[in-house]
Amino acid sequence: MNNREQRAEDRIQNTEVRSQKFPLKKCGSYYRLLSYCLLFPAYCLLFLTGCGSTPATLSDMHVKAIDIHQSGEKAFKRGDYKTSLKLYSDALRINRSIENIDGIAINLMNLATVHRKLGERDNALQCIDEILNSSSLSFTQHRLSEASYLKAILYLDNGQMDTSLEWSDKALSFCQQTKCGTEGRIYNLKAKISLLKQELDNALQCGAKGLDFNKNFEDNQEIANSIRLMAEAKTAKKEYLDARKLYEEAMQIDKASGLTNKIAFDLVGIGQVFLHEGKKEEALRYFKRALSISESSGNAKGIADVKNIIEKVRK
Amino acid sequence: MELMKEKDSRFVNLEKKIGLFVVIAIAGIIVAIFLLGVQQDIFTSKTTIYFIAPSGKNINEGQSVKLSGFKIGKVKKLSLDDIASVKVELSINTKYMKWIKSDSKARRTKEALIGEEIIEITPGSINAKKVEGQGVIDYERVKELSEMAEEIQAEIKPVLTDIKQIISYINDPKGNIKQTLGNIQKLSEDILVTQKHVDTLIQNTDQNLKSTITNVNTLLDSAKTTITNTDNIMKKIDKDIPGIMEKANKTLENVEKTTGEIKKITEQAAPQIPPIIEKGGNIAEGTKDIVDSVKKVWPIRSLIKQPEEKTLKVDSYE
Secondary structure (H helix, E strand, O other): OOHHHHHHHHHHHHHHHHHHHOHHHHHHHHHHHHHHHHHHHHHHHHHHHHHHOOOOOOOHHHHHHHHHHHHHHHHHHOOOHHHHHHHHHHHHHHHHHOOOHHHHHHHHHHHHHHHHHOOOHHHHHHHHHHHHOOOOOOOOHHHHHHHHHHHHHHHHHOOOHHHHHHHHHHHHHHHHHOOOOOHHHHHHHHHHHHHHOOOHHHHHHHHHHHHHHHHHOOOHHHHHHHHHHHHHHHHHOOOHHHHHHHHHHHHHHHHHHOOHHHHHHHHHHHHHHHHHOOOHHHHHHHHHHHHHHHHHHOOHHHHHHHHHHHHHHHO | OHHHHHHOHHHOOHHHHHHHHHHHHHHHHHHHHHHHHHHOOOOOOEEEEEEEEOOOOOOOOOOEEEEOOEEEEEEEEEEEOOOOOEEEEEEEEHHHHHHOEOOOEEEEEEOOOOOOEEEEEOOOOOOOOEOOOOOEEEEEOOOOHHHHHHHHHHHHHHHHHHHHHHHHHHHOOOOHHHHHHHHHHHHHHHHHHHHHHHHHHHHOOOHHHHHHHHHHHHHHHHHHHHHHHHHHHHHHHHHHHHHHHHHHHHHHHHHHHHHHHHHHHHHHHOOOHHHHHHHHHHHHHHHHHHHHHHHHOOOHHHHOOOOOOOOOOOOOOO
């Protein structure tokens, strides 16, 4: 081995030693090249892909249906039932065109509710039956329960208590398979029917069950309804002290919710309890409070009802 | 260098690793471009239909085509045919073609008072045949603002002429109205003379009727005053009417002039309005796009509640 070969061999050995001692330092330039030339565009690509991914959005038609539906709700809340009817019909038509099953059910039920407000009971029943008798579309148990509940209410409006009770039970049976959130309302309706049929113990039981469900779902309006129905049952059972306490409890919830009509109902209820106890003056005081509330809210039916009660008491 | 490669395990298969990395990067770019294409409807199936318009004014390539308020396509191409009419080629999303029937009509319209100029297609009747690809639909011409102003002016002009004639008729000294007023004046003068005769007659009547006569005299005095007042009023009316008529005439002339000026202003402003409206529409659309995009960006999208349909609450106690 001559000197030149010896030097070359030494260089190789030195390089090997250096690479074992300082491996990164030796290859640093390659890593930098990789980092700048490949990793950077790769990161950019990953970033762009991440930004580009958009969440699942609703179709234009669905968004339009929702817009119209919400306008219908606003019209309903301001008492413009004719406009509300038209808007819900439009929303239903769009939902049908995209076969949005839940949207179809919701709009049919809202149409039934508006028809009921307009006193068009047959039209309301027709809308509900479209959900309950549908063979082509499979609506959820929740919607079927809501539809049955609405049907029960329509029958009760017509004084058909037994049929109404049947549909209330059907509404409950739909809820047994899934949690609906309507059980409280259904039990309240059953309590109301039992009260009308003078089945007071049953009314109390249904009211209590309704109260439990409504408390679970934190539905204050229906909680107050449950308590008021129980108060009515207690009044009918001549348990006046309990009845008064329940009415006051219901009134507190109604006041917190700002439901003027319900506050008037509660006051009339307390008045009735006093009347049953023979305390005419106390009763009149509560009836006058109810009248004042009805007058302030412009509730013509409420005013007429309370005035009628006051006149009867005075006679 | 060869020795380094052989000795260092990290450089084993370096070419393959780099190659694999580049392939993954290219695949990623292709997927991103594909997703963008899907978002921009590039891959949506389109069908081409036509309509023939007398003028291509305010019809542009890329302009939105809408049906019942939904964007269903856009203007693809404009070209002049043999008789100098404009052949407008529309590119329609095939899924919307089922609503375009042989009796559907295309018309140029605005989305609102301040809105984008669009081509609107009316949905045809249920029984009509569907329009197939390369089919032709009718074009319905929409009136321009200046044409509408001209129409209104044409309708108002005869009414103004009629009013002018009526005033001239009232103002005519030989006309019935003027002559009637003259007769009333003459009648009042005659009543005055008659009253004097009645006065003389009353003075010659019996003394017993003195008190009665006094009363009658008082009554007649008041009648005289009334008649004198009426006479004055008549004279005043007669004096004032020509002035009033002249003023009415001038007012009507002014109205006519004003209408003419309004028409001129409308004609001058009309060409400027569509571009302004178009710009406004573009800005509004751009803003909506930005807001819509921002709404989709994380984490903003998680803060915005998705709109939903819900049932009206039916109270169990009502």
